[in-house]
Amino acid sequence: DAMVIQNPRYQVTQFGKPVTLSCSQTLNHNVMYWYQQKSSQAPKLLFHYYDKDFNNEADTPDNFQSRRPNTSFCFLDIRSPGLGDAAMYLCATSRVGGTETQYFGPGTRLLVL
Amino acid sequence: GQQLNQSPQSMFIQEGEDVSMNCTSSSIFNTWLWYKQEPGEGPVLLIALYKAGELTSNGRLTAQFGITRKDSFLNISASIPSDVGIYFCAGGSSNTGKLIFGQGTTLQVKP
Numbered sequence: 178d179a180m181v182i183q184n185p186r187y188q189v190t191q192f193g194k195p196v197t198l199s200c201s202q203t204l205n206h207n208v209m210y211w212y213q214q215k216s217s218q219a220p221k222l223l224f225h226y227y228d229k230d231f232n233n234e235a236d237t238p239d240n241f242q243s244r245r246p247n248t249s250f251c252f253l254d255i256r257s258p259g260l261g262d263a264a265m266y267l268c269a270t271s272r273v274g275g276t277e278t279q280y281f282g283p284g285t286r287l288l289v290l
Numbered sequence: 291g292q293q294l295n296q297s298p299q300s301m302f303i304q305e306g307e308d309v310s311m312n313c314t315s316s317s318i319f320n321t322w323l324w325y326k327q328e329p330g331e332g333p334v335l336l337i338a339l340y341k342a343g344e345l346t347s348n349g350r351l352t353a354q355f356g357i358t359r360k361d362s363f364l365n366i367s368a369s370i371p372s373d374v375g376i377y378f379c380a381g382g383s384s385n386t387g388k389l390i391f392g393q394g395t396t397l398q399v400k401p
Binding site: 220279 | 319323330332333334335338378382383384391394396
């Protein structure tokens with residue numbers, strides 16, 4: 178089945194220690210998104226890639242970076258995690274951007290100690 | 291900026307009851323999506339709506355794209371315990387090229 182996969186499902190890191198979360202998709206979609214979601218709030222868009230074009234949200238901290246080496250994979254790098262970065266991180270894809278339907282992965286729960 | 295008002299914020303109902311939730315906005319949307327999220331999981335797409343006035347069903351779920359393009363509702367008929375979760379609406383706007391999410395409706399079903 179075509180799907181969006183996130184690894185790991187749970188990640189524990191230390192305050193200030195860089196961490197990378199990964200996302201892969203078998204849908205062959207052009208757009209990949211990263212969202213941050215805290216305690217039953219709505220997902221908050223961090224950034225997205227349309228093919229290789231990176232689009233950052235204005236309020237996304239510099240601490241958050243992303244890489245998309247190919248169509249299938251996208252990574253979220255948190256350079257110096259703070260306690261406030263503990264959250265669920267969701268990857269999503271869409272065939273094209275704009276108002277197209279987005280399909281979410283299962284998420285990675287990040288804990289910062 | 292664009293905002294969605296989703297209501298109710300939470301519902302606690304008896305198994306077998308019907309449920310209705312809605313999202314409204316002062317802005318026009320081109321797409322309305324309804325997702326369900328269970329604890330520790332990502333949102334799962336339930337219904338996607340692309341045309342004003344469109345009424346779409348998925349099993350016991352029915353959703354409509356408001357004729358003004360500023361609102362949408364989701365109905366769940368004959369609720370069962372596995373309907374428990376948080377339901378999010380999301381509006382897609384060609385102005386921003388992004389999805390705007392509602393605040394979510396937490397549904398609890400008592401067996």
